[in-house]
Amino acid sequence: MQDPDASGSKRSPWRWGVPVVCAAAGLLLGVTHGVSGGDEIRRSDAPRLVDLVREAQQSVDRLATQRDILAGEAQNHHGGSPAAADALTAITRRADALAGPAGLVPLRGPGLVVTLNDAQRDAQGRFPRDASPDDLVVHQQDITAVINALWSAGAEGIQVQDQRIIATSAPRCVGNTLLLNGRTYSPPYVISAIGDATAMQDALAASKLVSLYKQYAARFGLGYLEEARDVELVGYTEPVRMQYAQPLGPMGY
Incomplete structure (x- = not known):
């Protein structure tokens, strides 16, 4: 006669496996429904990459x-x-x-180059004792005086450092540096002009402000040099914008 306890110990493992499989299938169906939103995952109207x-x-x-x-x-x-x-x-x-007259194209020809520089220390590394800091640097008025003298002598074009001077150019001194068209430069300042070199030299000699600068150059060691030679000027390439000027009439008045 068979023992009841012995028959129970030999029950099939499917007794527990089937419920586990059913539960997993239900979980998968639930996730699929949530992803698809209740619609078919591979429905024909789903957008494709192509x-x-x-x-x-x-x-x-x-x-x-x-x-x-x-x-x-x-x-x-x-x-x-x-x-x-x-x-x-x-x-x-x-x-x-x-x-051409506006300074928008390059120029080349005989002319004059003027170089201005801050005062340099002597062999002992000293400046003159009676010099103030303003006496030892090139100022805006010095650069402007040279440019105006060159224009007055009939210069065809002028360039400061590597920039062409046009009607709207305004050199400005900021500390011991030069600000020109948004760019800064340190001395020495090289001013190049195309035209009659002799006439421009005479105009520089006749300028009161340039003569005053030369006196400071002799007294405090500021740099000043004139050199007549062939000159190459670049063309002004930045946009030319008039912010405040307005035409007054057909004849300009």
């Missing part, structure tokens, strides 16, 4: 077409009619003619 790329390309093509249309309208507006084309040609011709 569809997104195609839509983006269509958008680019559409915008490119709009761009071409607008560009054509702008071209027709400015130069579509013979009168507009003639006006644009006249403006361009006038701008080209004024580029």
